Every structure is written in structure tokens, then in C-alpha cells.
Amino acid sequence: xxxxxxxxxxxxxxLPETPQALTVDLLGRFSRQGISGxxxxxxxxxxxxxxxxxxxxxxxxxxxxxxxxxxxxxVWVLSTAQAAPxxxxxxxxxxxxxxxxxxxAAELWTVAGILNLLLLLPLLALIPPLEGRRTFWxxxxxAPQVVVLLGMIGLVACGLGFLYTSALPDLGAAxxxxxxxxxxxxxxxxxxxxxxxxxxxxxRTGITYLGIFYLMMLVFMHFLVSVEYAITLVPGWRDxxxxxxHAISSLQAGLxxxxxxLGLYRAFGGYRQYLALDQFWNPAKLLMSFSLLWFxxxxxxxxxFWYGRTPAETGVLQAVIFGPYLLPFVIGFICNFVAPVGLLxxxxxxxxxKGPIFVSxxxxxxxxxxRLRIYGGSFLVEPFGHEVEHVPPAHLPELADFxxxxxxxxxxxxxxxxxxxxxxxVSLWELKENQILTRARSLVRAQVVVIGKPE
Amino acid sequence: xADRTLLGVYKEPDNVADAVSRLRQAGFGxxxxxxxxxxxxxxxxxxxxxxxxxxxxxxxxxxICGFSVGLLITAGTQLSYPMVTGGKPLLAIPPMMIIMYxxxxxxxxxxxxxxVIFESRLPRFSxxxxxxxxxxxxxxxxxxxxxxxxxxxxxxxxxxxxxxxKSDQRGA
Numbered sequence: 228x229x230x231x232x233x234x235x236x237x238x239x240x241x242l243p244e245t246p247q248a249l250t251v252d253l254l255g256r257f258s259r260q261g262i263s264g265x266x267x268x269x270x271x272x273x274x275x276x277x278x279x280x281x282x283x284x285x286x287x288x289x290x291x292x293x294x295x296x297x298x299x300x301x302v303w304v305l306s307t308a309q310a311a312p313x314x315x316x317x318x319x320x321x322x323x324x325x326x327x328x329x330x331x332a333a334e335l336w337t338v339a340g341i342l343n344l345l346l347l348l349p350l351l352a353l354i355p356p357l358e359g360r361r362t363f364w365x366x367x368x369x370a371p372q373v374v375v376l377l378g379m380i381g382l383v384a385c386g387l388g389f390l391y392t393s394a395l396p397d398l399g400a401a402x403x404x405x406x407x408x409x410x411x412x413x414x415x416x417x418x419x420x421x422x423x424x425x426x427x428x429x430x431r432t433g434i435t436y437l438g439i440f441y442l443m444m445l446v447f448m449h450f451l452v453s454v455e456y457a458i459t460l461v462p463g464w465r466d467x468x469x470x471x472x473h474a475i476s477s478l479q480a481g482l483x484x485x486x487x488x489l490g491l492y493r494a495f496g497g498y499r500q501y502l503a504l505d506q507f508w509n510p511a512k513l514l515m516s517f518s519l520l521w522f523x524x525x526x527x528x529x530x531x532f533w534y535g536r537t538p539a540e541t542g543v544l545q546a547v548i549f550g551p552y553l554l555p556f557v558i559g560f561i562c563n564f565v566a567p568v569g570l571l572x573x574x575x576x577x578x579x580x581k582g583p584i585f586v587s588x589x590x591x592x593x594x595x596x597x598r599l600r601i602y603g604g605s606f607l608v609e610p611f612g613h614e615v616e617h618v619p620p621a622h623l624p625e626l627a628d629f630x631x632x633x634x635x636x637x638x639x640x641x642x643x644x645x646x647x648x649x650x651x652x653v654s655l656w657e658l659k660e661n662q663i664l665t666r667a668r669s670l671v672r673a674q675v676v677v678i679g680k681p682e
Numbered sequence: 683x684a685d686r687t688l689l690g691v692y693k694e695p696d697n698v699a700d701a702v703s704r705l706r707q708a709g710f711g712x713x714x715x716x717x718x719x720x721x722x723x724x725x726x727x728x729x730x731x732x733x734x735x736x737x738x739x740x741x742x743x744x745x746i747c748g749f750s751v752g753l754l755i756t757a758g759t760q761l762s763y764p765m766v767t768g769g770k771p772l773l774a775i776p777p778m779m780i781i782m783y784x785x786x787x788x789x790x791x792x793x794x795x796x797x798v799i800f801e802s803r804l805p806r807f808s809x810x811x812x813x814x815x816x817x818x819x820x821x822x823x824x825x826x827x828x829x830x831x832x833x834x835x836x837x838x839x840x841x842x843x844x845x846x847x848k849s850d851q852r853g854a
Contacts (some may be wrong), residue, residue: 245819247818250720363776370777377788380788381788384795385787403817419808421810424716426802427719435739437798439793663721681725
């Protein structure tokens with residue numbers, strides 16, 4: 228007797244059986260993808276965000292607390308869209324076979340960095356002078372601005388290089404066979420890609436290098452942003468765990484971004500047969516692990532301040548947890564730890580498609596509120612002195628803040644959709660590799676899949 | 683001197699391996715022919731030799747350059763304009779490390795992207811002899827040969843099972 232399967236959905240995608248059928252199917256979908264509607268809607272949102280951006284800019288930089296929502300939005304994009312490509316890097320390095328249909332969806336999020344680089348520019352003016360506050364920049368005026376800006380440029384350049392290198396074979400395929408999209412641009416980007424063994428080798432090595440560099444730069448950026456825009460702005464905040472918490476919670480949100488993106492690919496993108504249970508169940512396991520790590524890292528930092536109880540430490544807790552931003556903290560805590568763990572611990576939810584998508588949505592909302600309590604609180608207090616003297620009431624969001632938040636979401640989606648018109652949104656070469664390296668075999672009375680892993 | 687290029691187009695990988703063997707037996711060197719594929723077959727699938735690449739040199743040089751610039755800027759400025767504060771050492775190592783790390787990463791990233799483009803021979807715009815069926819799963823064997831051996835090479839490619847043999851001098 229067969230044991231009943233733990234789920235009723237076939238875990239593996241049903242893909243066309245020959246490379247020719249796969250190429251025709253995927254490039255056909257790429258050529259006729261109907262994304263004009265979402266492109267227009269997200270473009271309008273981007274324009275709305277631009278209005279909010281100009282309104283916020285018009286208010287000047289004298290009152291740092293009004294920029295709290297703006298800063299939270301910038302860090303939210305850094306923590307979600309810009310962290311999503313890490314899933315492509317990690318699953319490729321660990322040779323996770325289930326990654327293949329979903330990897331391009333993750334890589335395409337690197338384009339969100341272009342918008343976030345622009346969002347960063349006004350924030351550079353909000354780093355206060357170095358005198359009279361804790362900073363490791365000694366007397367180097369302007370150093371934090373230059374280092375943060377160069378770090379962001381490096382992250383964006385690395386991401387775009389990673390996407391381009393990984394998509395080269397598919398650009399070559401689109402040059403040869405696609406009938407839609409900006410064909411001139413695609414041909415220019417594909418250049419003389421012909422698929423020689425040497426080119427394949429360079430491409431593989433290149434994406435390994437650039438993927439690792441992207442991970443190193445993303446963690447570095449989280450370190451810089453969390454130090455320059457949070458820790459050093461709150462007197463008395465001495466917490467070496469916080470940058471690590473920042474990076475870990477970003478990986479959690481990046482994973483949630485990918486799962487949600489895959490849900491949209493499946494529901495509206497026409498890629499239902501390419502994205503099966505495997506592409507949701509496996510990331511859901513990781514999402515649960517990262518949700519536990521979220522708590523572990525947050526707790527490790529929190530406990531020092533909670534039991535320390537010096538005036539400086541209680542001041543920090545008031546500024547970023549228990550003070551005016553208590554509600555965002557509670558929402559973040561529930562959405563980033565309690566709800567994901569409480570839901571994903573159940574097999575029927577974790578071993579499903581809709582369950583991880585729903586949990587991902589919760590995590591993304593939670594991540595925004597978590598960033599809001601950190602940066603809203605940090606921008607609220609005076610950065611000078613040895614401890615927080617006074618925590619003012621929370622700055623309530625204004626029209627400009629709402630416009631910036633919606634505009635940022637619209638902007639990253641707009642860039643993603645534009646990128647989908649140039650780069651095939653499902654990696655053709657990864658799936659072709661899957662075809663030649665995967666075979667169904669009988670094992671006594673069971674059917675198993677044998678996966679070849681060269682190298 | 684090789685001035686003709688032939689492309690044999692194959693449907694089956696086994697035939698490609700056969701073509702590579704025949705080319706070797708006919709005296710062609712590893713640099714005289716190449717395999718074109720839209721599918722990433724594992725290295726050596728067809729018996730071809732893949733020349734070692736030098737991509738690792740690019741990020742290494744970039745990282746060294748970036749690190750040096752970071753070191754030069756940080757140590758250079760502090761040594762050129764010494765400001766001893768509270769009797770502390772002149773060189774502030776922790777912030778220097780941040781800038782040197784960033785310089786190293788920026789150099790490595792930039793040079794890696796340049797390396798990928800140049801090592802893949804991508805600056806070339808022209809594909810030369812090519813068949814778009816390669817994208818759909820066909821495999822091409824590209825051979826460079828002297829004009830006097832073109833006929834023999836074409837026959838050799840066809841005997842290995844090529845569905846079509848293309849040349850860069852069709853009208854010649």
C-alpha cells in the first residue's frame with residue numbers, strides 16, 4: 228500500500244518535455260505578456276510618489292522627524308525588493324533544484340535598487356554633523372554620506388551586473404526567437420552570445436562571483452544604514468546585534484517578497500504550470516526559519532537593554548520600542564514573528580501554495596512597521612548627548628508620506644515590469660538544464676526523480 | 683591559414699560527440715572547432731576541451747585596486763594632515779576598514795562585470811555563422827578550416843549526422 232501523500236497537490240511543475248517546446252512556450256509567453264495595464268497603473272503611482280517626494284523636499288531638512296516615514300520607506304525597499312535576489316544567490320550556491328522556475332523572478336528585483344538609489348539622495352542631507360554625537364567617523368566630515376552613497380551605488384551596480392550575466396543566455400534566446408518586446412535592445416544586450424562552452428563557463432563563474440558580492444554588499448548596506456540612520460542617531464544605543472538583526476529581518480522580508488511575486492506570476496502572469504508546490508513549500512520552510520531567527524536576533528539585542536536599565540538604555544527602549552512607536556512595534560512583532568511562526572508551523576498551511584503567499588503578505592506589512600518604529604523613533608530624538616533626554620510624541624503621517632509610500636511601491640513594481648519586457652521572466656536556460664539533468668525513475672514500486680548535479 | 687567557417691547543425695547530442703571525435707581524428711585541434719548550444723550541457727559532454735578561463739583575475743585585480751585606493755585615501759589623508767586627538771593613534775583603524783572594504787568590493791564588482799563581458803568575447807557584435815535553431819535545442823559544431831579542406835570538413839560533419847551544414851562563404 229502506498230502511504231498517502233502529505234498534500235494533494237503535485238509538488239513538481241509540469242513543463243514542456245522537449246527544449247524546443249519549452250523555448251517556444253516560454254518565449255511565446257514572453258513575447259505576448261500583457262503587462263501594459265499594470266505598467267500604466269504602477270507608472271501613475273510612481274508619478275504620485277514623485278509629487279509626494281517634491282512635497283517632502285519642499286519642506287526642507289530642518290525637521291528630521293518628518294522624514295521618518297520616508298526613511299522607513301527607503302529601508303523597507305532595501306529590506307524587501309533589494310533583498311529578494313539573495314534567494315537566487317543562496318539557492319544557486321546550494322544547488323537547490325526547485326529554484327529553477329523561480330530564480331529569474333528573484334533576480335529581476337535587482338532593478339528596484341535604481342529607484343532606491345534615488346530615494347537615498349535626500350537622506351544623505353539628514354545625517355547630522357559629527358560633533359557632539361557618537362560616531363566612528365572621527366573628524367571626517369562628509370564621510371558617512373560618501374560611504375553610504377558609494378555603498379548603494381556598488382549594491383545597485385552589482386545587482387544589475389548579476390541580472391545581466393545570469394540572463395545572457397536568455398537574451399540570446401530572445402534575440403533568436405522572441406517576436407515581442409524591445410527586440411533591438413535585446414539584440415544589443417545579447418550581442419554575440421552563441422552558447423560556446425567557454426561562454427557558459429564564464430557566465431556560470433560570473434554569476435557565482437557577482438552573487439556572492441551582492442550578498443556581501445547587501446549585508447554591508449544594512450550595516451551602514453542601521454548604524455548611520457538608527458544607532459548613532461539615538462544617544463545611548465550601543466547594540467552590536469542590531470545590524471545583524473537588520474540584515475536577518477531583511478532576508479526574511481526578501482524571501483516573503485519572492486513568494487508573493489511567485490504568487491502573482493502564478494495568478495496573473497500565466498506561469499501556473501511552471502510554479503508548483505515545490506516553489507512555495509520550500510521557501511515557506513526557509514521563511515519559518517527566518518521568522519524564528521527574527522525573534523532570536525531581536526531578543527538578543529533587547530534583553531541587554533531590558534536588564535541593563537540604565538537611563539541611557541531605557542531611553543533607547545522608549546525611542547524605538549515602548550514609546551510613541553509602540554503600535555508599529557507591536558504590529559511588526561506580530562507580523563514578523565508571531566503570525567508567520569504560528570501559521571507556518573501547521574503542515575496544511577506550510578505545505579500549500581496559498582498559505583505561504585498569505586504569510587508573506589503579513590511579513591511584508593510587518594517589515595514596514597518594524598522599519599517605521601526603528602527609523603521613525605530614531606529620527607524623532609535629538610542625536611546629541613549621552614542619553615535620550617526626551618522622546619517627543621510620534622510624528623503622524625502626512626499626505627506627502629502616504630504619497631511617498633504608495634509611490635515607492637508603484638515605482639519598484641514599475642521598474643520590475645519594465646525589466647520583464649527585456650529579460651524573460653522565467654529562466655529558460657535553467658529549465659533546459661533541468662530537462663537534461665532530471666529523469667523519472669522507478670524505485671521498486673515508487674516513482675522517484677533522479678537529479679544530476681555535475682561539477 | 684583558416685579562413686572558412688562551417689557550422690554543422692545537429693539534433694542529437696550523440697551525433698555532436700561523434701562529430702567532435704571525427705574532427706579530432708581528422709587532425710583538427712581544440713582551437714579549430716567549437717560547440718554551440720542553447721542548453722548548458724555539463725563541461726566535456728561532447729568530448730570537447732574547454733580552455734581554462736581567467737575570469738578570477740578580474741575581481742582579484744579590481745579588489746586589489748579598490749583596497750589600495752581605500753588605503754591611500756584613508757591613511758594618506760591622516761598622515762598628510764595629522765590631527766592627534768586625546769593622544770589616540772593617528773590612524774583610526776575601524777573607519778579605515780569600512781572604507782577599504784567598500785573600495786575592495788566596488789573594485790571587485792566593476793572588474794568582474796568587465797571580465798564577464800571581455801572573457802565571453804561579448805564586445806563582438808557579429809555572431810558569424812549561426813543558426814537560430816540552436817536556441818530551440820539543436821547543437822552546432824563550428825569549425826574553422828582552410829578553404830581547400832572545406833569540402834572534406836563539410837562531408838565529415840554530414841557523416842556525423844548534421845541536419846544542415848552552413849558556411850560563411852555560401853556563394854564562393
